Amino acid sequence: xxxxxxxxxxxxxxxxxxxxxxxxxxxxxxxxxxxxxxxxxxxxxxxxxxxxxxxxxxxxxxxxxxxxxxxxxxxxxxxxxxxxxxxxxxxxxxxxxxxxxxxxxxxxxxxxxxxxxxxxxxxxxxxxxxxxxxxxxxxxxxxxxxxxxxxxxxxxxxxxxxxxxxxxxxxxxxxxxxxxxxxxxxxxxxxxxxxxxxxxxxxxxxxxxxxxxxxxxxxxxxxxxxxxxxxxxxxxxxxxxxxxxxxxxxxxxxxxxxxxxxxxxxxxxxxxxxxxxxxxxxxxxxxxxxxxxxxxxxxxxxxxxxxxxxxxxxxxxxxxxxxxxxxxxxxxxxxxxxxxxxxxxxxxxxxxxxxxxxxxxxxxxxxxxxxxxxxxxxxxxxxxxxxxxxxxxxxxxxxxxxxxxxxxxxxxxxxxxxxxxxxxxxxxxxxxxxxxxxxxxxxxxxxxxxxxxxxxxxxxxxxxxxxxxxxxxxxxxxxxxxxxxxxxxxxxxxxxxxxxx
Amino acid sequence: xxxxxxxxxxxxxxxxxxxxxxxxxxxxxxxxxxxxxxxxxxxxxxxxxxxxxxxxxxxxxxxxxxxxxxxxxxxxxxxxxxxxxxxxxxxxxxxxxxxxxxxxxxxxxxxxxxxxxxxxxxxxxxxxxxxxxxxxxxxxxxxxxxxxxxxxxxxxxxxxxxxxxxxxxxxxxxxxxxxxxxxxxxxxxxxxxxxxxxxxxxxxxxxxxxxxxxxxxxxxxxxxxxxxxxxxxxxxxxxxxxxxxxxxxxxxxxxxxxxxxxxxxxxxxxxxxxxxxxxxxxxxxxxxxxxxxxxxxxxxxxxxxxxxxxxxxxxxxxxxxxxxxxxxxx
Numbered sequence: 001x002x003x004x005x006x007x008x009x010x011x012x013x014x015x016x017x018x019x020x021x022x023x024x025x026x027x028x029x030x031x032x033x034x035x036x037x038x039x040x041x042x043x044x045x046x047x048x049x050x051x052x053x054x055x056x057x058x059x060x061x062x063x064x065x066x067x068x069x070x071x072x073x074x075x076x077x078x079x080x081x082x083x084x085x086x087x088x089x090x091x092x093x094x095x096x097x098x099x100x101x102x103x104x105x106x107x108x109x110x111x112x113x114x115x116x117x118x119x120x121x122x123x124x125x126x127x128x129x130x131x132x133x134x135x136x137x138x139x140x141x142x143x144x145x146x147x148x149x150x151x152x153x154x155x156x157x158x159x160x161x162x163x164x165x166x167x168x169x170x171x172x173x174x175x176x177x178x179x180x181x182x183x184x185x186x187x188x189x190x191x192x193x194x195x196x197x198x199x200x201x202x203x204x205x206x207x208x209x210x211x212x213x214x215x216x217x218x219x220x221x222x223x224x225x226x227x228x229x230x231x232x233x234x235x236x237x238x239x240x241x242x243x244x245x246x247x248x249x250x251x252x253x254x255x256x257x258x259x260x261x262x263x264x265x266x267x268x269x270x271x272x273x274x275x276x277x278x279x280x281x282x283x284x285x286x287x288x289x290x291x292x293x294x295x296x297x298x299x300x301x302x303x304x305x306x307x308x309x310x311x312x313x314x315x316x317x318x319x320x321x322x323x324x325x326x327x328x329x330x331x332x333x334x335x336x337x338x339x340x341x342x343x344x345x346x347x348x349x350x351x352x353x354x355x356x357x358x359x360x361x362x363x364x365x366x367x368x369x370x371x372x373x374x375x376x377x378x379x380x381x382x383x384x385x386x387x388x389x390x391x392x393x394x395x396x397x398x399x400x401x402x403x404x405x406x407x408x409x410x411x412x413x414x415x416x417x418x419x420x421x422x423x424x425x426x427x428x429x430x431x432x433x434x435x436x437x438x439x440x441x442x443x444x445x446x447x448x449x450x451x452x453x454x455x456x457x458x459x460x461x462x463x464x465x466x467x468x469x470x471x472x473x474x475x476x477x478x479x480x481x482x483x484x485x486x487x488x489x490x491x492x493x494x495x496x497x498x499x500x501x
Numbered sequence: 502x503x504x505x506x507x508x509x510x511x512x513x514x515x516x517x518x519x520x521x522x523x524x525x526x527x528x529x530x531x532x533x534x535x536x537x538x539x540x541x542x543x544x545x546x547x548x549x550x551x552x553x554x555x556x557x558x559x560x561x562x563x564x565x566x567x568x569x570x571x572x573x574x575x576x577x578x579x580x581x582x583x584x585x586x587x588x589x590x591x592x593x594x595x596x597x598x599x600x601x602x603x604x605x606x607x608x609x610x611x612x613x614x615x616x617x618x619x620x621x622x623x624x625x626x627x628x629x630x631x632x633x634x635x636x637x638x639x640x641x642x643x644x645x646x647x648x649x650x651x652x653x654x655x656x657x658x659x660x661x662x663x664x665x666x667x668x669x670x671x672x673x674x675x676x677x678x679x680x681x682x683x684x685x686x687x688x689x690x691x692x693x694x695x696x697x698x699x700x701x702x703x704x705x706x707x708x709x710x711x712x713x714x715x716x717x718x719x720x721x722x723x724x725x726x727x728x729x730x731x732x733x734x735x736x737x738x739x740x741x742x743x744x745x746x747x748x749x750x751x752x753x754x755x756x757x758x759x760x761x762x763x764x765x766x767x768x769x770x771x772x773x774x775x776x777x778x779x780x781x782x783x784x785x786x787x788x789x790x791x792x793x794x795x796x797x798x799x800x801x802x803x804x805x806x807x808x809x810x811x812x813x814x815x816x817x818x819x820x821x822x823x824x825x826x827x828x829x830x831x
Binding site: 133 | 559577610614615626627628688689691695757760761763789790
């Protein structure tokens with residue numbers, strides 16, 4: 001991996017750093033208050049607000065401000081609910097109410113979005129965020145909002161820390177401050193979810209704070225660890241997402257979790273009284289995980305051998321699978337004997353495109369032994385199959401074909417194709433083709449343009465020179481000499497019917 | 502009020518006599534209504550601005566399917582949820598056989614897996630499912646629908662065949678222009694078109710001046726390169742001769758990763774791509790982002806009939822996309 005950091009990732013990185021800044025700080029409060037899921041709940045309420053905004057006629061592309069205000073209004077309402085539902089007794093934990101709010105918010109979002117045609121995509125977007133497509137203006141705006149919240153918290157830090165860490169009863173109006181806390185929290189979450197998605201925001205909030213809690217007791221060192229670690233992981237996550245082409249938000253979540261695990265392990269070793277015992281326990285745990293992973297791999301589904309599978313595909317209901325089978329046959333010329341009967345079945349398939357593909361394959365491998373089956377496509381019910389068949393057989397130049405061209409031409413409805421079929425037979429030196437083309441030229445029902453075509457096909461291949469309007473003269477010559485003509489190369493380099501001398 | 506109920510009851514039996522068709526896509530509904538005419542009442546289950554890959558079965562869909570005489574889906578693994586709707590509809594007529602049609606059968610398919618290999622599992626085994634955006638395929642679909650309608654309602658066979666004929670004629674004229682269809686007939690023109698011989702034929706026969714319709718309109722965009730969000734427009738591109746140089750998505754169904762977008766950016770600059778086709782149901786964030794720094798234009802394109810307000814027919818849908826593309830290329 002090179003150390004170059006792509007320019008395109010500059011604003012996404014700035015966004016991630018701004019997010020880390022405020023969320024690590026808020027995370028320490030959230031952990032202190034033991035309301036871990038408040039973020040998920042508020043994030044979801046913000047999403048619900050936006051969904052309602054869409055329902056009320058605002059469009060994502062055109063009025064982001066309107067949607068933001070809807071989001072915010074919903075979040076503030078939720079802040080109010082959270083601040084008044086913190087019960088004195090511990091019988092019903094606050095976390096339960098927050099969890100319920102989360103579930104209800106998700107459910108309501110689904111109901112609301114069920115009426116919107118773009119619902120599923122919107123839902124997806126709320127989960128994953130759009131970290132990669134964040135613009136400079138959005139990052140600056142978000143940074144501004146966060147700074148305002150940060151200053152607010154800085155000014156009233158005494159009250160907020162009292163709420164989160166212990167002596168809540170020393171405050172004069174704890175519920176009011178609860179409300180302020182949740183409302184400012186809501187401000188942050190509303191804008192961060194739109195950028196990073198629900199889950200990354202949740203992880204940014206909880207994981208650095210938990211990590212910091214492992215190694216420090218006081219607030220400032222905790223903040224330092226969280227900020228530094230968080231920023232580093234965001235940087236690494238974006239870089240790896242870029243290199244490996246993975247979605248950044250989920251990847252950063254994953255990295256956060258991995259780093260937290262390593263940190264926990266380090267902490268465990270630091271604290272363990274017997275280092276050897278700790279090592280043994282760690283290794284045995286690692287072995288269990290390894291065994292699990294090995295099991296997952298060992299029981300993977302092993303596919304059929306490709307050629308065998310192609311043979312099955314040849315008898316599938318689906319046309320595409322049959323085409324795939326024929327494509328695969330082509331790659332196995334050495335097993336032609338085995339696939340030939342299957343290819344012949346497909347030559348009579350009910351789908352025109354399958355018949356054509358089968359014919360292409362057989363022509364390509366020059367399988368002359370099945371010529372009788374191949375020429376059937378000259379009389380195919382679909383006109384494009386007949387024309388394609390004509391094109392393909394043209395290349396073979398097999399003299400046995402001429403009688404089939406004549407027979408097919410006699411039944412052909414499309415006049416242009418009929419002319420071509422007779423021409424093919426003519427080029428193989430079949431005098432019957434001259435009879436047929438001549439008859440076409442004399443037939444008053446044949447359109448003029450088709451007659452011109454037939455004339456142009458016929459004239460160069462007969463010795464007797466005649467103009468387009470001199471068909472009767474040619475007829476007389478042909479009647480007089482038909483029994484004596486011979487097909488062969490003439491002086492002008494063309495194959496012609498000429499009278500033997 | 503009583504009068505209203507009376508009128509409603511009076512109206513009802515007539516509707517009851519009609520063949521009730523339920524389709525997944527609006528395009529299929531449009532075709533069913535065109536081919537079915539007065540004998541048929543058709544409803545579509547998926548909103549035209551919803552990604553048909555991602556729709557999910559809901560109670561309303563089951564209710565609709567429960568009343569259907571004929572259920573039409575495209576197939577090719579496009580509407581995987583349709584199976585749930587049919588199975589849970591409690592309607593025995595549409596489970597198998599005559600009452601259930603996979604309208605995409607017989608359509609010409611792109612992106613057929615080339616050769617089976619060990620890694621085959623990654624590839625969409627039934628090819629790209631967005632077949633209806635090729636006018637040739639909508640004709641095949643209409644033919645399939647006419648056959649299915651004739652088998653659930655044999656009395657209407659004559660009507661369906663006549664309607665199919667006029668639908669075919671409409672599509673032919675939209676594709677090649679009225680003059681050319683009158684002179685050569687739609688069948689011959691389509692045969693030449695699908696074999697890649699139309700240009701040569703028109704030139705050979707001195708018919709170039711008669712060409713009109715979409716084929717004429719799309720001549721200016723022949724060979725030009727465009728970018729799309731998802732692999733939705735391969736059929737349109739094949740038929741009208743433009744090339745989809747890249748998708749914003751790197752893998753179908755997965756949001757565009759950043760590194761890939763950088764490749765797309767380079768490609769847009771190098772190949773002077775002018776148009777980014779963004780399906781109406783995908784977010785335009787990635788498209789706007791690459792367009793913003795290159796000067797290409799984002800065309801928000803309908804995929805299903807009705808995907809753009811007021812564009813309520815198949816012909817209108819193709820018209821709309823081609824017109825928007827042409828405008829963006831100016």
